[in-house]
Amino acid sequence: SQELEQSPQSLIVQEGKNLTINCTSSKTLYGLYWYKQKYGEGLIFLMMLQKGGEEKSHEKITAKLDEKKQQSSLHITASQPSHAGIYLCGADMDNQGGKLIFGQGTELSVKP
């Protein structure tokens, strides 16, 4: 089983709709990172969360960290075609300084 589970695996939404992607860890989270990837390209850093209850925003994207539940959610408001891509969560699970475990990714398509 995956140490870091993302859901859903894929998502198709109509432009303008809101959506949420979840990332659940089987272990304690010492840091949680959200990235966006276009297929076959590099990862673009979106946000880093470290403390339980922390919430950060980047343009129309908001991420929260629920430390007790060992879970993070990524919420996109009023989705646009430019939001399409693969969203990956990465986690520091051993607090040793850098190694990230990644989820399998959520592929988002936004229909105009």
Place this chain on the structure above:
Amino acid sequence: DSGVTQTPKHLITATGQRVTLRCSPRSGDLSVYWYQQSLDQGLQFLIQYYNGEERAKGNILERFSAQQFPDLHSELNLSSLELGDSALYFCASSVAGGNQPQHFGDGTRLSIL
């Protein structure tokens, strides 16, 4: 543009061969990470270097090795290549080790024929 430079972008070679992938971190970053991304395994951590020293090791095969040079660039060496080594190899860098954002390069796509 993340500021992390990887070369080459594409590499096609045959089984049994050896290749070297190169990474230049962002200016000022001391830590370099290597990851492998494949369809079946997803994105997997291989190894981390900090200021020339190995800091952490993941599921890196014995056929693979890496180093970080005094100018902080890093190389990942893959030898005795097998078909299953075909993947996207990413380098990432951060200012230091620890909980800091890692910035990824565009990757090297390795195809083994």
